[in-house]
Amino acid sequence: MDFNNTRYIPMSRRRRIYEGKGKVLYEGPEPGTLIQHFKDDATAFNAKKHQIIEGKGVLNNRISEYIFQHLNDIGVPTHFIKRLNMREQLIREVEIVPLEVVVRNVAAGSLSQRLGIEEGTQLPRSIIEFYYKNDQLGDPMVSEEHITAFGWATPQEIDDIMALAIRVNDFLSGLFLGVGIRLVDFKMECGRLYENEMMRIVVADEISPDSCRLWDIKSNEKMDKDRFRRDLGGLLEAYTEVAKRLGILIDNERPAGSGPVLVKS
Numbered sequence: 001m002d003f004n005n006t007r008y009i010p011m012s013r014r015r016r017i018y019e020g021k022g023k024v025l026y027e028g029p030e031p032g033t034l035i036q037h038f039k040d041d042a043t044a045f046n047a048k049k050h051q052i053i054e055g056k057g058v059l060n061n062r063i064s065e066y067i068f069q070h071l072n073d074i075g076v077p078t079h080f081i082k083r084l085n086m087r088e089q090l091i092r093e094v095e096i097v098p099l100e101v102v103v104r105n106v107a108a109g110s111l112s113q114r115l116g117i118e119e120g121t122q123l124p125r126s127i128i129e130f131y132y133k134n135d136q137l138g139d140p141m142v143s144e145e146h147i148t149a150f151g152w153a154t155p156q157e158i159d160d161i162m163a164l165a166i167r168v169n170d171f172l173s174g175l176f177l178g179v180g181i182r183l184v185d186f187k188m189e190c191g192r193l194y195e196n197e198m199m200r201i202v203v204a205d206e207i208s209p210d211s212c213r214l215w216d217i218k219s220n221e222k223m224d225k226d227r228f229r230r231d232l233g234g235l236l237e238a239y240t241e242v243a244k245r246l247g248i249l250i251d252n253e254r255p256a257g258s259g260p261v262l263v264k265s
């Protein structure tokens with residue numbers, strides 16, 4: 001398939017497959033493809049907290065593109081094909097494994113709360129956790145026993161998912177360390193990609209400051225969605241800084257719709 005010739009489909013004529021809290025999925029230009037559209041909605045605590053942060057979708061689209069393209073380049077299979085515009089990317093349609101896979105390097109958030117480990121404590125080794133994707137239940141944590149017993153994934157698929165999670169964690173940790181950011185933890189989703197009678201597990205959804213905990217190495221300042229969860233303010237500025245450090249945005253580039261632009265009189 002030649003994805004460089006993706007024809008432009010006007011928004012109004014596209015078939016909307018799914019609208020989630022942060023993204024919309026549209027039918028793609030070829031069978032087996034989708035268009036992933038990043039919205040500006042920020043949600044937390046199972047959508048009990050909700051706010052529009054203008055420009056967030058643009059930044060997440062760019063940051064997620066950067067990460068997924070690099071994962072593809074180092075041979076970690078993902079759903080990502082290419083970015084189409086400011087808010088959209090072309091992806092392969094997968095059968096999402098109904099799990100949120102969380103990898104933790106440093107104690108924070110629910111791990112700190114549940115186990116009484118002070119935030120910021122380096123963990124003895126990286127820890128992988130699974131949560132069952134179910135908004136009604138509040139995405140409960142589950143074990144491999146639950147996953148196999150209820151048929152959400154097979155033991156082989158769990159092995160594949162854990163191997164992918166470790167590779168993604170190693171790549172992201174190094175990537176962020178190189179730009180002065182500590183990767184505390186992140187969430188990823190996986191899917192089954194069917195290609196000529198074959199099935200393999202690939203990384204899907206997004207990886208962005210919405211789904212990672214990123215702390216500045218020197219100041220420990222939070223550069224991720226905790227700024228919204230904890231009402232710290234400055235979310236857009238923090239995401240912009242992440243993008244700049246990764247070399248995605250040139251210094252004075254602004255994401256479209258990020259607020260009023262100063263005009264010299």
Ligand SMILES: Nc1ncnc2c1ncn2[C@@H]1O[C@H](COP(=O)(O)OP(=O)(O)OP(=O)(O)O)[C@@H](O)[C@H]1O
Nearest residue numbers: 020021022023079091092093094096133189204205
């Ligand atoms: N390549 C893909 N093929 C099919 N579905 C995908 C793919 N990548 C991501 N998805 C799914 O698309 C949806 C993206 O929307 P969004 O992240 O806004 O959902 P959400 O509100 O967070 O809900 P969810 O709990 O399902 O993640 C998610 O349900 C995600 O699992």
Ligand SMILES: [Mg+2]
Nearest residue numbers: 020021022205
């Ligand atoms: Mg989601």
